[in-house]
Amino acid sequence: MRSSSSRRALVLAGHGSMFGPESALPIYQHAASLRKTGMFAAVYECFWKEEPSYRNVLYEVEEECVYLVPDFLSHGYFTREVLPREFGLSGPITRWRSSEIRYCEPPGRHPRMADAIVEQALRALGERNCRDVTLLLVAHGTDRNENSAQTAWEQAERIRRTGRFVECGVAFLEQEPSISGWRDLVSSRDLVVVPFFLSEGKHSYTDIPRMMGLARHPRDPEFRNPQTTEGGRRVYYAGSAGMAPTLDQVILAQVEAFDEAHSMA
Amino acid sequence: MKLTQWLESRLARTPLPWTVGEVRIYPGYLLIHREDAPEDCRLRHLSGWEAFLDLVRFDAAGRFRPLRGAPGLQKGWRRGPLSIAELFSDLRVLYPEAVALLAAWEGKRLAPTPFSDTARRQTGLYEVTQRLPREELPALVKKVCVRGCLRHPLWHLPEPRPDNQERLTLLCPEACHYFLHQARARAAVKRAA
Ligand code: SF4
Numbered sequence: 001m002r003s004s005s006s007r008r009a010l011v012l013a014g015h016g017s018m019f020g021p022e023s024a025l026p027i028y029q030h031a032a033s034l035r036k037t038g039m040f041a042a043v044y045e046c047f048w049k050e051e052p053s054y055r056n057v058l059y060e061v062e063e064e065c066v067y068l069v070p071d072f073l074s075h076g077y078f079t080r081e082v083l084p085r086e087f088g089l090s091g092p093i094t095r096w097r098s099s100e101i102r103y104c105e106p107p108g109r110h111p112r113m114a115d116a117i118v119e120q121a122l123r124a125l126g127e128r129n130c131r132d133v134t135l136l137l138v139a140h141g142t143d144r145n146e147n148s149a150q151t152a153w154e155q156a157e158r159i160r161r162t163g164r165f166v167e168c169g170v171a172f173l174e175q176e177p178s179i180s181g182w183r184d185l186v187s188s189r190d191l192v193v194v195p196f197f198l199s200e201g202k203h204s205y206t207d208i209p210r211m212m213g214l215a216r217h218p219r220d221p222e223f224r225n226p227q228t229t230e231g232g233r234r235v236y237y238a239g240s241a242g243m244a245p246t247l248d249q250v251i252l253a254q255v256e257a258f259d260e261a262h263s264m265a
Numbered sequence: 266m267k268l269t270q271w272l273e274s275r276l277a278r279t280p281l282p283w284t285v286g287e288v289r290i291y292p293g294y295l296l297i298h299r300e301d302a303p304e305d306c307r308l309r310h311l312s313g314w315e316a317f318l319d320l321v322r323f324d325a326a327g328r329f330r331p332l333r334g335a336p337g338l339q340k341g342w343r344r345g346p347l348s349i350a351e352l353f354s355d356l357r358v359l360y361p362e363a364v365a366l367l368a369a370w371e372g373k374r375l376a377p378t379p380f381s382d383t384a385r386r387q388t389g390l391y392e393v394t395q396r397l398p399r400e401e402l403p404a405l406v407k408k409v410c411v412r413g414c415l416r417h418p419l420w421h422l423p424e425p426r427p428d429n430q431e432r433l434t435l436l437c438p439e440a441c442h443y444f445l446h447q448a449r450a451r452a453a454v455k456r457a458a
Contacts, residue, residue: 018331018446021322032314049442051333052361056438059375060357060365062267077389085386 009063009099010040010255013054013083014071014198016047022201024050026242027071033248040067048078054086058096066101067255073108073198073242074151077142092262104258107250108151108196108241114158116244121165121192124225124238133236134167134188135159138179138208139196141172149175152196165192173207180211183233190226190234198242209237271368272356273349275433285433286360286415287338294352295345298338308343314358317344321358332443333360334416334435360416366436370419377419378439384448391445397452409447410437 012034014027024047031045046057058066068087070079087101088094094101107113121135137159139152152170160168166188171179182191193212195204200218209217216223218237226234258264266274276283276290282299283290289299297303311317324330324337344355356364369375380402384394397405402421410418416437440448 018443019329021329028318050331051441052357053439053441055378056362056366059369060268060362081388085388 007064009066010043011068012071016050030248069104070106072106076147104254112250117241119244120238124236134186134191135165141175192236194238195240197240204240269353294347297343298340311342334414383440393452394448
């Protein structure tokens with residue numbers, strides 16, 4: 001049974017950081033905008049590296065039906081190992097005192113995430129027609145969990161099927177194919193790079209531009225799209241996928257997807 | 266009882282001044298830094314969640330504050346008059362879960378987690394915290410928690426138990442990530458030595 005909004009809570013579990021404010025920012029933004037929808041009696045944010053912690057947040061939750069959404073893009077180490085462990089989950093549905101926790105998939109996995117990625121790419125391209133441009137999605141990747149990269153491949157495949165871009169590829173910071181080899185990965189002259197990260201930060205502002213050999217990174221006051229590299233190839237650099245303004249809607253779509261998958265609609 | 270109602274009744278039976286960490290609550294409700302005076306007309310009225318969140322997340326020099334319980338909250342602002350629900354959500358931003366944890370503690374529903382259990386759960390980068398020698402823990406708690414944080418680490422310090430109903434104590438039932446980070450650094454040094 002679908003619970004009425006007065007009994008439903010949404011818990012957004014993000015990563016956060018001990019070193020900078022940006023990592024948690026989109027989670028606060030998503031929570032604020034989802035509070036305004038009135039679809040939940042309460043929306044709580046919590047973090048792995050900041051406060052409130054995953055371990056403590058449930059002390060505050062008073063609603064019977066708790067949708068726990070990992071505010072992550074990749075469905076990997078954190079969403080499959082850390083979160084279930086820290087929240088003491090026993091499966092998609094876990095009883096916690098008088099509440100029921102419904103563990104949803106991260107927004108990065110939902111089909112609508114592909115639209116959010118495209119949205120970021122189009123914003124970077126401006127007036128530029130995208131038909132002969134390659135969209136290159138750049139994710140973190142890790143050897144610790146092979147599922148981590150899978151999410152990026154799935155979204156790239158969805159975008160590829162739309163035919164909007166001449167090609168859509170994936171590259172990684174910490175696994176193959178590495179973003180440092182982008183010239184061999186992309187055959188078109190022009191490409192738009194979309195960091196597959198939830199927030200802006202060191203990876204999107206520094207690591208990817210450095211590994212690509214770009215002269216300017218997005219925080220550089222002289223940064224402009226596109227940047228022309230040697231050989232006349234032009235790189236459009238987009239905002240991180242998780243910063244797309246529609247991401248809150250993708251989170252909602254994951255809540256709905258949970259209800260549908262578990263016959264709660 | 267809803268947490269907002271619990272807070273309201275807890276305040277009603279708590280003698281003034283109502284101090285929580287570095288803030289003071291005045292009846293009505295007005296929220297300011299405890300070292301500021303409520304009648305000071307220079308206090309900046311802060312409205313909107315973004316401005317308030319920024320105030321809490323950065324110190325006066327603009328540095329990021331990863332640990333909300335650490336002293337260093339900016340001064341010179343005021344929030345209010347606030348409803349009890351608004352006060353509750355402001356306290357939640359200032360000291361996440363503080364009210365919920367205090368209510369659970371006083372309702373005997375809060376079970377602190379010993380450090381060994383927290384460390385045992387860690388994987389990946391933080392697995393090394395399991396190797397922190399037991400005798401190292403008190404010194405680390407003293408440095409990180411006692412000197413560097415306003416919360417009371419229930420998971421480590423058995424005494425004094427914060428059962429004083431006249432105070433609004435900030436509680437910590439389990440080593441936070443900031444502590445784990447420090448423990449990891451200490452354990453790594455020990456390992457290399
Ligand atoms: S573990 Fe220590 S530093 Fe961290 S919140 Fe608790 S008391 Fe503060």
